[in-house]
Amino acid sequence: MTFPTDFVFGAATAAFQIEGATAEDGRGASIWDRFCRTPGKVLHGDTANIACDHYHRLEADLDLVRELGLDAYRFSIAWPRVLPDGRTVNPRGLDFYERVVDGLLARGITPMATLYHWDLPQVLEDAGGWPARDTASAFASYADVVGRRLADRVAHWVTVNEPWCSAFVGYLEGRHAPGIRDLSASLAAAHHLLLGHGLAVPALRAAGARSIGAVVNLSDVHAASDRPANVAAAARVDGHENRWFLEPLRNAHYPDDMLAWYGQRADLAPLRSGDLATIAVPTDFLGINFYERHVVAHDSSEPIHEARKLPVPPPLTAGGCAIRPDAFRDVLVRVHRDYGAPVIYVTENGAGFADYVDPEGGVDDLERVEYFRGYLGAVEEAIAAGADVRGYFAWSLLDNFEWALGYSLRFGLVFVDFGTQRRIPKASARFYSQIARSRGQHLALTAAT
Numbered sequence: 001m002t003f004p005t006d007f008v009f010g011a012a013t014a015a016f017q018i019e020g021a022t023a024e025d026g027r028g029a030s031i032w033d034r035f036c037r038t039p040g041k042v043l044h045g046d047t048a049n050i051a052c053d054h055y056h057r058l059e060a061d062l063d064l065v066r067e068l069g070l071d072a073y074r075f076s077i078a079w080p081r082v083l084p085d086g087r088t089v090n091p092r093g094l095d096f097y098e099r100v101v102d103g104l105l106a107r108g109i110t111p112m113a114t115l116y117h118w119d120l121p122q123v124l125e126d127a128g129g130w131p132a133r134d135t136a137s138a139f140a141s142y143a144d145v146v147g148r149r150l151a152d153r154v155a156h157w158v159t160v161n162e163p164w165c166s167a168f169v170g171y172l173e174g175r176h177a178p179g180i181r182d183l184s185a186s187l188a189a190a191h192h193l194l195l196g197h198g199l200a201v202p203a204l205r206a207a208g209a210r211s212i213g214a215v216v217n218l219s220d221v222h223a224a225s226d227r228p229a230n231v232a233a234a235a236r237v238d239g240h241e242n243r244w245f246l247e248p249l250r251n252a253h254y255p256d257d258m259l260a261w262y263g264q265r266a267d268l269a270p271l272r273s274g275d276l277a278t279i280a281v282p283t284d285f286l287g288i289n290f291y292e293r294h295v296v297a298h299d300s301s302e303p304i305h306e307a308r309k310l311p312v313p314p315p316l317t318a319g320g321c322a323i324r325p326d327a328f329r330d331v332l333v334r335v336h337r338d339y340g341a342p343v344i345y346v347t348e349n350g351a352g353f354a355d356y357v358d359p360e361g362g363v364d365d366l367e368r369v370e371y372f373r374g375y376l377g378a379v380e381e382a383i384a385a386g387a388d389v390r391g392y393f394a395w396s397l398l399d400n401f402e403w404a405l406g407y408s409l410r411f412g413l414v415f416v417d418f419g420t421q422r423r424i425p426k427a428s429a430r431f432y433s434q435i436a437r438s439r440g441q442h443l444a445l446t447a448a449t
């Protein structure tokens with residue numbers, strides 16, 4: 001088993017999950033700062049005020065990426081650091097990200113920068129948030145500001161990360177910031193996130209960006225049985241989680257079945273069809289984040305989609321996700337087959353476990369080693385089946401703030417002791433590092449023995 005010589009092995013993080021320093025150097029508040037302060041929203045009342053203290057430990061953390069021998073590092077830029085009041089540029093915010101980019105380049109690591117990984121400035125939420133059309137143009141202005149400063153050095157740009165989560169977990173389920181539960185608002189939010197992407201792409205191009213894409217989180221969805229009601233329920237979950245984003249981005253339309261379904265339950269007026277050409281602007285790659293496989297049954301008591309996700313059998317991650325590399329391969333092949341054979345980067349994939357430091361001082365996360373072995377094998381199979389996958393970013397470089405789950409679930413290649421901020425590379429870091437250095441040869445050798 002080998003990967004192409006130019007295949008990119010990287011690791012990913014996001015600003016709010018690692019940086020801390022939430023009130024330093026002119027940073028404004030984001031919706032997640034507010035959400036963390038709202039009682040009952042985040043497990044144990046955890047906040048990201050310190051998180052991995054990455055803002056102060058930048059150089060040492062970039063050294064870790066180099067020591068792992070990775071080709072690339074995906075990070076996100078905090079909008080409220082750059083435009084704290086939504087309009088005025090904060091030079092110290094831009095300076096920080098310039099240090100990130102220059103620090104990567106000095107170490108021979110390719111930067112992939114994400115503009116939006118969920119930390120909307122609170123002032124923009126107060127003005128209507130993503131359900132408001134103006135937020136899409138505010139996002140394009142932000143892309144222009146960041147692009148003019150960094151486009152000459154950032155190899156790959158991601159506009160929005162997982163718009164499904166921002167729109168539907170944030171504005172429909174209310175489990176994420178800003179904690180709203182409203183179908184119409186969530187559909188407007190999804191549309192404006194996509195529109196923001198469509199407007200940001202030309203702004204970045206005008207600033208000189210060469211490689212730009214959106215990142216979607218996709219799931220592998222199956223019906224619980226051949227019963228037509230179950231098949232239809234699974235199609236709705238697939239429509240909601242996958243096609244609602246893939247179709248507009250790749251084919252300039254929303255799926256008809258879902259438009260009809262939502263049209264009976266929500267106000268679709270903000271979804272102006274004239275925006276679809278903007279949303280489907282040509283891009284250079286599609287970023288895919290993969291974590292979940294669902295088996296779905298019809299259940300008329302379930303709100304909105306009348307669909308219930310059945311409990312999945314083991315093996316599972318500690319976050320309850322099925323460990324099914326074949327599902328990952330199938331999603332990559334599906335996107336290749338059904339959505340115009342895009343260049344694909346796997347911009348996130350990984351597993352949350354409750355890791356601990358053993359008495360010898362190491363972190364022996366063998367479940368995660370097996371996870372990466374299986375999922376990298378799936379990427380290799382997808383490439384063999386024709387999918388144009390150019391790179392893979394493990395989620396995540398560091399254990400970090402896992403949103404509403406606080407610090408209860410660890411995804412890092414590198415263990416973080418949140419009391420001391422000590423970093424301990426886990427067994428999975430050594431494994432992944434060997435894969436990156438050997439272009440997958442190590443994967444084959446160890447799999448065969």
Ligand code: IFM
Nearest residue numbers: 014162289348395402411
């Ligand atoms: O931690 C998150 C990340 O911010 C977005 N994708 C999924 C990860 C794991 O839940």
